[in-house]
Amino acid sequence: MPHSLHIIVCAGIVPDPLQTLEPVITPNGPGLKNEMVLPAVLDPWAACALYEAANLAAKNPGSKLWLVSLGPKAKLQQVMMTVAQKVAFELVPIDGPIGGFPDAHATAAMLADAIAGVPGLDRSKLFLFGGWESATRGAGVTLQMVGERLGITEQFQGVDQIEVRDDGSFEVLERIEGGRHQVSVCSSAPAVLGWATGNLPEPRNNPQVGMANMRTMMPALQKAKSSTLDANGLSYVSVSLPKQQRTTRVVKDMTPDQIAAELVEWIGAE
Amino acid sequence: MENILVLTHVDEIGSALSRASLEAVTAGLELAARLGAPLAIGVIGSDAAAANALVNTGAKLLAVSGEALAQPRYATDAAACEALCRAAGASIVLVPAGARLSRVAAGVAYRLGGVVDTHITALGGADTVEATRWFYRQRVEAVISRSTRPWFVVLDAGTHTVYAGDTGVANVEQVAVELPATRTSVSGIRAPKQDEQTIRPDARMLFVAGAGWTKKQPDGQVHTPEAAERILGFLRATGASLGSSKSLVDQGGEGQSVLPFLTHMNQIGQTGATPRHAKGLSTCCHGEEPHVVGWRFIGERRAISLDPNCGWTRGKADVVYVADAFPVIAKLNELLGAKG
Numbered sequence: 002m003p004h005s006l007h008i009i010v011c012a013g014i015v016p017d018p019l020q021t022l023e024p025v026i027t028p029n030g031p032g033l034k035n036e037m038v039l040p041a042v043l044d045p046w047a048a049c050a051l052y053e054a055a056n057l058a059a060k061n062p063g064s065k066l067w068l069v070s071l072g073p074k075a076k077l078q079q080v081m082m083t084v085a086q087k088v089a090f091e092l093v094p095i096d097g098p099i100g101g102f103p104d105a106h107a108t109a110a111m112l113a114d115a116i117a118g119v120p121g122l123d124r125s126k127l128f129l130f131g132g133w134e135s136a137t138r139g140a141g142v143t144l145q146m147v148g149e150r151l152g153i154t155e156q157f158q159g160v161d162q163i164e165v166r167d168d169g170s171f172e173v174l175e176r177i178e179g180g181r182h183q184v185s186v187c188s189s190a191p192a193v194l195g196w197a198t199g200n201l202p203e204p205r206n207n208p209q210v211g212m213a214n215m216r217t218m219m220p221a222l223q224k225a226k227s228s229t230l231d232a233n234g235l236s237y238v239s240v241s242l243p244k245q246q247r248t249t250r251v252v253k254d255m256t257p258d259q260i261a262a263e264l265v266e267w268i269g270a271e
Numbered sequence: 272m273e274n275i276l277v278l279t280h281v282d283e284i285g286s287a288l289s290r291a292s293l294e295a296v297t298a299g300l301e302l303a304a305r306l307g308a309p310l311a312i313g314v315i316g317s318d319a320a321a322a323n324a325l326v327n328t329g330a331k332l333l334a335v336s337g338e339a340l341a342q343p344r345y346a347t348d349a350a351a352c353e354a355l356c357r358a359a360g361a362s363i364v365l366v367p368a369g370a371r372l373s374r375v376a377a378g379v380a381y382r383l384g385g386v387v388d389t390h391i392t393a394l395g396g397a398d399t400v401e402a403t404r405w406f407y408r409q410r411v412e413a414v415i416s417r418s419t420r421p422w423f424v425v426l427d428a429g430t431h432t433v434y435a436g437d438t439g440v441a442n443v444e445q446v447a448v449e450l451p452a453t454r455t456s457v458s459g460i461r462a463p464k465q466d467e468q469t470i471r472p473d474a475r476m477l478f479v480a481g482a483g484w485t486k487k488q489p490d491g492q493v494h495t496p497e498a499a500e501r502i503l504g505f506l507r508a509t510g511a512s513l514g515s516s517k518s519l520v521d522q523g524g525e526g527q528s529v530l531p532f533l534t535h536m537n538q539i540g541q542t543g544a545t546p547r548h549a550k551g552l553s554t555c556c557h558g559e560e561p562h563v564v565g566w567r568f569i570g571e572r573r574a575i576s577l578d579p580n581c582g583w584t585r586g587k588a589d590v591v592y593v594a595d596a597f598p599v600i601a602k603l604n605e606l607l608g609a610k611g
Contacts, residue, residue, distance in 0.1 A: 016407070018542075018560070018561035019560065019561065021560075024411050024413075045541065045542040046542060101406040101411075102406065102413075105387075106381075106386055109381075136407065136541060136542070137406065137407060139405070139407070140389045140390065141373065141389055142376070142377035142387050143377075145374075145375070145377035145381075146377050146378065146380075148378065149377075149378045149381045154345060154346045154349065154378075154451065154453070155345060155454050155455050156345040156374065156375075158370070158373065158374045159370065161535070161536075172458075175370070175374075176370065176536060177369075177370040177460070178369060178370055178472060179462070179468070179470060179471075179472060180462070180469065180471075180534075180536050180537070181461065181462040181463075182460070182462070183343065183457060183459075183460055183461075184457070184458045184460065184461050185456065186455070186456055186458050187454050188455075189454060197536075198535035198538070198542065200535075202521070233386055233417075234386060234417045234418035234419030235386070235415060235416075235417055235419075236415065236416050236417070237413055237415055238401050238413075238414035238415065238416055239413060239414045240406075240411060240412075240413040241412055241413075242410070242411060242412070243410075243412055247572070247586045247588065247589055248586070248589075249583070249584050249585070249586055249587070249589065249590070250589065250590045250591070251579065251584050251593065252591065252594075257594060257595070257598035257599045257601075258602050260575070260599045260602075261602035261603040261605075261606055262606065264573070264599070264603055265607060267550075267571075268476065268550070268607075269610075
């Protein structure tokens, strides 16, 4: 028997992975050079969470899906133009700073406040989704703290699969060391699930879904509250790019046999 | 003065501390010695006997144990960690970055009004504590400090040596904790069969397969089964761990020819893992930046690629062989087999 679920996906926006990143010091602390003009995308692991959430909502009629995202309003609008065409959701935007250097604790507080204020949210049906880490700070702590702030103590990280059963319980596969999964069964919602990649491909763009999403998205963006983040005692001693550039030997004139022989020697060397 | 606590847990068998825990013990001993600070070590697990391995650390030993802690899960582990932190009165809490304690560290920090930083690769500073970590998936390195306490510092695995002291009978203080009711039970571990397991974190070498293995070869045909055989042959001969580019593991979802033993867990790079191995051999992938960030902690790097202008040649690998990986790996397997 399907269960109607209330799924909230927390997802940040990050620089397109193909962009060159250069750290700079700004009056507000470290940042990236030309950060506001770098092309941005939805955080990849959080995007996996969004696709899994949409799939779960589709399997359970009556479910609702919200996407909560913190970032500069203009950047959010730009990224959501693409994301909105993938799956149906209601955007809960928070106008705030971008990037990996702001403090995760303040981010968690702001996300939790926004989620607590979502009209019509039934916390007994709540699945709080997000990426298990982001492509900016990559700390893997925000979702846990949002969960704690909302009083959710059934939490799973590195999730690759969820299967909701007829009785409302669900089975979760979490990544653990050595390329394995820990299998857990939770008797009911609410729960926090920090997603790894999951198993679903990126949905194709659907302009109709995009049009439907944009009807609620634009007013939500216009109303988004502007916020600043506390540092929580965090200070940066240094921020730099890794300096090691290797001197690459490019070998173009060896036969496969010669290459193999050289590699055997290299593999065996201490 | 700082008061340092190292959180540890027993391994899956339940009789010894996990490898990552023993690395964190080393970090704790080093930090306590540098700061002249008292050190406590907390052990979580069904049985506290694993603490006997810490008898010669000179640290105060605390434990929360019981059958409910045989299963790694958020609610019970978070309660156990919280109790240990409160009992130790810790200002700095060092946490090993395994799946078990990474799952709960931030939640516990929140409960204690503290802060947490993860993926710490080094601890430094003179009179203060400074922690090194990477941002933007290993593309920007930063050194940070915190004035808020308690400060939870989650240490990446492989960044410290494993503590190995003599064992004895440890004097362990049991910390009482009322574990909360939980709706979660762990029903088991799902793993590939022993001979199909291709992810080997302790391997000396990483072998990375790119999308080129499943593309058309010079005869105009795709040779995926042969590619699979050669890759697995190499893994068998060397004991290497298998990594993959995103494009290759994504092919399964796109209905293209795939290597049957590859999953997203093999993926390294921007949206994959960043493993630590002494050597890495890349085959049939182009070495673009999102992929190469997954190679940040690989020591010696070699690549086999047909493209003489690929990303690997721009200072990312030590040696790039411009060649077809199919015949090279076939010959390599033959030579490794003959060598025994």
